[in-house]
Amino acid sequence: MLGDDYQVQHAPWDRTDGGAKDSNYGLQCLHLFLHTAMLEPTRYDVIIFNFGMHDIDYSGNHSEEYVTTAEYAKNLRAIKSILLSTGAKVGYVLTTPVPYNTSLNDRVIRYNNKARDVMEEYPTVATADLYTWVIEVCGVPPYFNCNIADKQPSPHYKPAGYEYLSERVKDLIIDLKRDESPQFWKRQELFVSILQVLQFGLYRSTHSSHKVKLT
DSSP states (O other): OOOTTEEEEOOTTOSSSTTOOOHHHHHHHHHHHTBOTTSOBOOOSEEEEOOOTTTTTTTSSOGGGOOOHHHHHHHHHHHHHHHHHTTOEEEEEOOOOOTTOHHHHHHHHHHHHHHHHHHHSSSOOEEEOHHHHHHHHHOSSOOSOOTTBOSSSOSOBOHHHHHHHHHHHHHHHHHHHTTSOHHHHHHOOEEEEEESOSSSHHHHHHOOSSOBOOO
């Protein structure tokens, strides 16, 4: 989808679900996320990240993952700082809706607002609004039948839905690289790390479990 100028990297242990968890976990394991799948040190030109769906404990089955909005903002602020310190262009994607539960979806909205505020703090980080991107197709929750959403109750998506979401992520990556000089493309490969991008499946639809080469 990105073309042949990009090499997409995964979290070291990611093979199926993107390794998605809460922002406490993300902050704790960030040094590992910044390695290759073979645990090799590397340098990234673009890093896209998201936390949120697990922070709200959307399933109700993992109370240990629940993070308050204050702690969530604190974690995102720390993660953002570390990612920017790598020298990479950094982008954030807002969490998508919880279709089947308005109370949980209200949490998503509150956490997205916190995330947007953190990303707008200096130094700013560009944000892709996947929440709005979804409701433009599915409407405002609750909804139980949308052509891009998985069978309800679920916050996941059909393959066509993940392809739809990945279009916006692709646009964010391209926007982040738009200001690079033309010589950049001749000098080096472009490495893209997509960390915890949305709940598990976007990993699968945007790229495979091995490196994707694009130059």
